Amino acid sequence: MRWLTRMLPLASSVALAGALAVALAAWVDIEQDLGLAFLYRARGALSPPDGVVVVAIEEESARRLGVPGKPRDWPRTLHAELVRALARAGASVVVFDLTFDTPAARPADDQAFADALAEAGNVVVTESVHQEVVTLVDDKGRPAGTVVVDRPAPPIPAIEQAVAGHAPFMLPKLPRVDAWWTSRPDAADLPTLPVLALQVLAKAPPAAARGSRSSSDRLRIDEALARVGSDPEAVYLNLYGPPRSIATVPYFRVLAMARRAAPGDAAGSAAAIADEGLPSPEFFRGKAVFVGVSAGTAAGQDRLRDDYRTVFSQDDGLNHSGVELAATAFANLLDGRSLQPLSPASQVGVALAWALVLAGVCQWLPLGRATAVCAALGALYLWWVIDRFTQAAAWWPAIVPVGMQIPMALFASLGLRLRGLRQEREAIRRAFGRFLPGTVVDQLAQDLGPPTQGNRVVYGSCLATDAANYTTLAEQMEPARLAGVMNDYFAQLFVPVERSGGVVVDVVGDAMVAIWVAPASDASLRRNACEAALDIVQAVERFTLPPSDRPALPTRLALHAGNMLVGNIGASQHYEYRAVGDIVNTASRLQGLNKLLGTRLLATSITVQGLDGLVVRRLGSFMLVGKAAALSVVELAGREGQVAEACRQLCRQFELALACHDAGDWSGAAEQFAGLLQAWPDDGPSRFYLARCRALMAAPAPAGWHPTIVVDAK
Numbered sequence: 001m002r003w004l005t006r007m008l009p010l011a012s013s014v015a016l017a018g019a020l021a022v023a024l025a026a027w028v029d030i031e032q033d034l035g036l037a038f039l040y041r042a043r044g045a046l047s048p049p050d051g052v053v054v055v056a057i058e059e060e061s062a063r064r065l066g067v068p069g070k071p072r073d074w075p076r077t078l079h080a081e082l083v084r085a086l087a088r089a090g091a092s093v094v095v096f097d098l099t100f101d102t103p104a105a106r107p108a109d110d111q112a113f114a115d116a117l118a119e120a121g122n123v124v125v126t127e128s129v130h131q132e133v134v135t136l137v138d139d140k141g142r143p144a145g146t147v148v149v150d151r152p153a154p155p156i157p158a159i160e161q162a163v164a165g166h167a168p169f170m171l172p173k174l175p176r177v178d179a180w181w182t183s184r185p186d187a188a189d190l191p192t193l194p195v196l197a198l199q200v201l202a203k204a205p206p207a208a209a210r211g212s213r214s215s216s217d218r219l220r221i222d223e224a225l226a227r228v229g230s231d232p233e234a235v236y237l238n239l240y241g242p243p244r245s246i247a248t249v250p251y252f253r254v255l256a257m258a259r260r261a262a263p264g265d266a267a268g269s270a271a272a273i274a275d276e277g278l279p280s281p282e283f284f285r286g287k288a289v290f291v292g293v294s295a296g297t298a299a300g301q302d303r304l305r306d307d308y309r310t311v312f313s314q315d316d317g318l319n320h321s322g323v324e325l326a327a328t329a330f331a332n333l334l335d336g337r338s339l340q341p342l343s344p345a346s347q348v349g350v351a352l353a354w355a356l357v358l359a360g361v362c363q364w365l366p367l368g369r370a371t372a373v374c375a376a377l378g379a380l381y382l383w384w385v386i387d388r389f390t391q392a393a394a395w396w397p398a399i400v401p402v403g404m405q406i407p408m409a410l411f412a413s414l415g416l417r418l419r420g421l422r423q424e425r426e427a428i429r430r431a432f433g434r435f436l437p438g439t440v441v442d443q444l445a446q447d448l449g450p451p452t453q454g455n456r457v458v459y460g461s462c463l464a465t466d467a468a469n470y471t472t473l474a475e476q477m478e479p480a481r482l483a484g485v486m487n488d489y490f491a492q493l494f495v496p497v498e499r500s501g502g503v504v505v506d507v508v509g510d511a512m513v514a515i516w517v518a519p520a521s522d523a524s525l526r527r528n529a530c531e532a533a534l535d536i537v538q539a540v541e542r543f544t545l546p547p548s549d550r551p552a553l554p555t556r557l558a559l560h561a562g563n564m565l566v567g568n569i570g571a572s573q574h575y576e577y578r579a580v581g582d583i584v585n586t587a588s589r590l591q592g593l594n595k596l597l598g599t600r601l602l603a604t605s606i607t608v609q610g611l612d613g614l615v616v617r618r619l620g621s622f623m624l625v626g627k628a629a630a631l632s633v634v635e636l637a638g639r640e641g642q643v644a645e646a647c648r649q650l651c652r653q654f655e656l657a658l659a660c661h662d663a664g665d666w667s668g669a670a671e672q673f674a675g676l677l678q679a680w681p682d683d684g685p686s687r688f689y690l691a692r693c694r695a696l697m698a699a700p701a702p703a704g705w706h707p708t709i710v711v712d713a714k
Helices: 002-023 025-043 059-065 076-089 107-120 157-162 193-203 215-230 251-260 266-275 298-304 322-335 344-364 367-392 399-417 422-435 438-446 470-476 479-499 523-543 582-597 645-662 666-679 684-698
Strands: 052-057 093-096 123-126 128-137 143-153 165-167 179-181 187-191 234-236 248-250 288-293 456-467 503-508 511-518 555-571 574-580 601-604 614-623 631-639
Touching (some): 025 367, 052 059, 052 251, 052 322, 059 251, 076 093, 076 251, 076 288, 093 193, 093 322, 107 157, 123 193, 128 479, 187 193, 193 215, 193 322, 248 251, 344 399, 367 399, 456 479, 456 523, 456 582, 479 503, 479 511, 479 523, 511 523, 511 555, 511 582, 523 601, 523 631, 555 582, 582 631, 582 684, 614 645, 614 684, 645 666, 645 684, 666 684
Parallel strands (some): 052 248, 052 288, 093 288, 123 165, 555 601
Antiparallel strands (some): 128 143, 179 234, 456 511, 456 555, 503 511, 555 574, 614 631
């Protein structure tokens, strides 16, 4: 029993230290910077994927082909020739890690390239995304902050229409690249280049020249796409080895292969190609081919400059090229071999279990034997971690359990044994400092919490907005002019939010999220949110009134209320103040319902419940995308005293028609909705329900029909 009472404090302290280390951003960086590098070096290189090839744009190809040194200046007729060569060779998908957002010097070159792309039908190209800092101003023209807006640069129209798709390849902006984004951080529904390539591979049935696709290949691709949907946006790369580990063929050799292949004499062509050291056309059959800048030397890389530092960067300065990282990401997805770090909860569990083992050893055995046993346990644990990393691409923490918890367990045990003697306590502090950095010791001594310890669950209302014409506007308007328009637009939105006591917590592109929060349920918060939303509707209407020449930005809004978490959300070195939870997600989904119903301002019934002075129209029960429970949705028409009698009459008659629909009287409901449209031809909800009633009348719903409407699109 005495042994147990000594062990528990030690186990608790070591467990707490491990849990804190997992949560603290500084230790997350150390685990990634040191632990991941250690695991890669212990594992070594892997066999490269068979189904992926890189066609390298490098200096030797430029010299042999007689083209400029800068890849951007290469004639696009060469790219057209390459695409046709790869199509004839049977490549399953071709990915250009090059941007084509500016026209060529000769328009005919662009057309030739576009023709080749259209013929192939399986080519994907990258697009660049430029971050632009937009300064926001208040209603008096004074600076009120800034927002960072991502501006994509798609290919020129001729190429954009000919390719199977275009997308950016997003890498976190860190000194060393360990991960990539499966979707754009500002637009979760837009895939990045490797995911788009996988989608094109899945959608396009293989042409005769590319061979047939087996059922196992089909299943493999489907499973890869399913993994993309379940993985987080940030996915860790599973690098195969040093730069150019993936099969890499110089650009000029592929063209030489195509030019040497004589039609009608396959055997002779293959022999001639082999004699000249060129790849065989069969080499590309059924493979994904990534085309991009990939220099073979550090000097060439310095001149071409499309490289990234990784754990496998060479001592001579040679790094992984961007195109090889994109090919690696694609191969990881296809093979299901992306690195899978343990979840934070699992890491905390490992830290707790490990602390119990170490505490038992340190208290049961003399200190010398405990040190030896802990060292053996640490070696055994590292063997397990390396094995899981090699065999299953599973990333277990290595630095915290072995580099931190073992020394701490040993020296904490020593401190407990000698705590009564001041001289020996000083010796313990000096010894402890040899195993742990001084800053970590100070943090543990002060019991500092993680960056998210200030996060709290609160009650509040959430407002989500979205401008309907922003995408078209961004395509048609010069960036400087667009920035000015968006400054003015957001100024109209921010003022009502701030005036009513709300806080804008997110602005992305043309969308805004604002919240009103309190420690407990408060009807005044919901009223303030409703008042702000109505003020925004009026402000947007005034936005384009003369003498202004600003374009129209009709805005869709939605309100929901309930409990949410507010605080610092993020990881590593990047945290942002955010509101997260089902309330925020539901508000965003509800905002999208405006498009289906033809409305402008929607709210859940719980948001307006008990609030007088507002005119609302019940629109029915809806099951939104990704939701497990239906929501009662209303349209917020305006304030009492400001809503015309015609609008009130519409609300009353609509309620009668909706009641018929909910009761299953679709014929009667359809007649009433048709009558409403005669009086109010532009009423979107009436048009939606009329179409729904007619569809139900044409093909009656089965027994057990419920009036809840299931929405299958965002």
